[in-house]
Amino acid sequence: MSERIVCKPTSWFLLRAVAMLLMFGVFAAMFYRDGSTGYREENLAYYLQSAFKKAREEFQAKKELSPAEWRAHAEAQTVPFPEDRSVVPVGTQVPMPWPPVLLDAERMKASLSEQESKLFDDYRGEQGVKKEAPEKPFDSRKILEQWVVFWICLTLFMGALFVLLRTVRRSIAVDGEALYPVDGGRVPFADLIRLDLRKWETKGLAFLWSKREGGERKIRIDGLTYGGFKKEQGEPAEALMRRVRENFRGEIIEFVSEDAEAARPASPES
Template identity: 60%
Template sequence: MTDRIVCKPTPWFLLRAAAMLLMFGIFSVLFFRDGKWGYREQNLVYHLSKAFEQAKNEFKEKKDQMTPVDWRAYAAKRTIDFTHIDKESKQVIATPVPEGTPVPMPWPEILGDYEAMKAAPDQGQDKLFNDYLLQTNIKKEAPEELFTLRKINEQWVVFWFCLVLVLGALFMLLRTMGRKIAIDGEAFYPASGGKVPFADLARLDLRKWETKGLAFTWAKTPSGGERKLRIDGLTYGGFKKEDGEPAEQLMRRLKENFSGELIEYVTESEEPAKPAVPGS
């Protein structure tokens, strides 16, 4: 009895599928983070930076007119309303900020410190603001522009798209890991399952076998029709010489037992010679 040849999923396919799964998974996490928290947190930092800039300008105008107590009382009444002018509609709309953010939000307490505000210009333009971010454990940087609700919704759309790709890649990986292609002395066993006797194979298409390791065969069905079977040598078995080229061994065995229509490219050396023309 002829030995059975079994072609299992190749490390090449498994590595590629795992890489795709990892890539789409990372993208999903990044877009989810930006849609859920990231863009909203950056919007918060943007408005905070504007509040510090506004406080700096107002302090510069009023410092000679106010005592430290007066300035603290004045700063305690100032708020951040988290609104902006929409570029398209030119209307004032609310800026998306993290859930739980008080709207309007009082100025940060540090802005009511007269001495800190007075010393800020000598310490650098952003020193006071950066110190505040460090103290409040805010790790985001102020963006150049606000992220609108439309941009945030776009992150959710791409997230769901990437999630579908993740599930698709996971499905393909798990499905392929549980499959194999085999052949013995009686029949061919495709990756989709079942047993196909050699006598039931009607056609064999090898036109992509040499270049892509891909072939197709058609098997007769009990109803009188045909079903198309895919033979993917790169996914199952492989062509590594150190492994004995399992996919090539399977194809040789299949061709030896195949008696139907064979479809393959014919090279010039294999073309029949043209008959001589009389009188030439």
């Protein structure tokens, strides 16, 4: 009996599958973060920064106010949040009064000689505001988009994980009597009736059909996924295909180039 040839999943397939898992996993995590908290935290920073800009403008316009009068004015102001409260973090105080630093006339006066954003940046660092303010706020539609893409990426991640787990447990094998496909079972060579090799040379794909009760069974041989074609490993997929062809007695479908067709001798005239 001929030695059994077993083609297991190749490192090429495993690396690609792991790369896809990492890619979809990272994307899913990023979109989940933005949809659940990230965009809302950026919105909070945006509206707080808007309050600081408004306070600076009003302080410049009301320089005649005394520190007490400025405090009274500032205490009556609130951070300009939108009506849709779903776009800011859960638990955000609405209405929110201006931060205490904006009530301090001396600090406001000193900030006029500094970079416009410095007062807010200092406040953001002291209060632990996690995100920088974006150029414009994100509305509820943008936040919903993050959730939609998250579910798409998660679905792709789960699909890639399923394919990986299913494939690593499989193999295709052949011995001196039969073929053992990746989806299980034993197919004697005598039951093989057709072999399609048109994609074997270019894509490492071949298809076999075997007889079975009630019709035919189609068998896929993917040499790039199972076995591979590395010469240092003995080209396992090619060795398996050679064994199949040595024992195959059915119809073979192969790709014939135009040059090969033209080189065929002409049929003798009858």
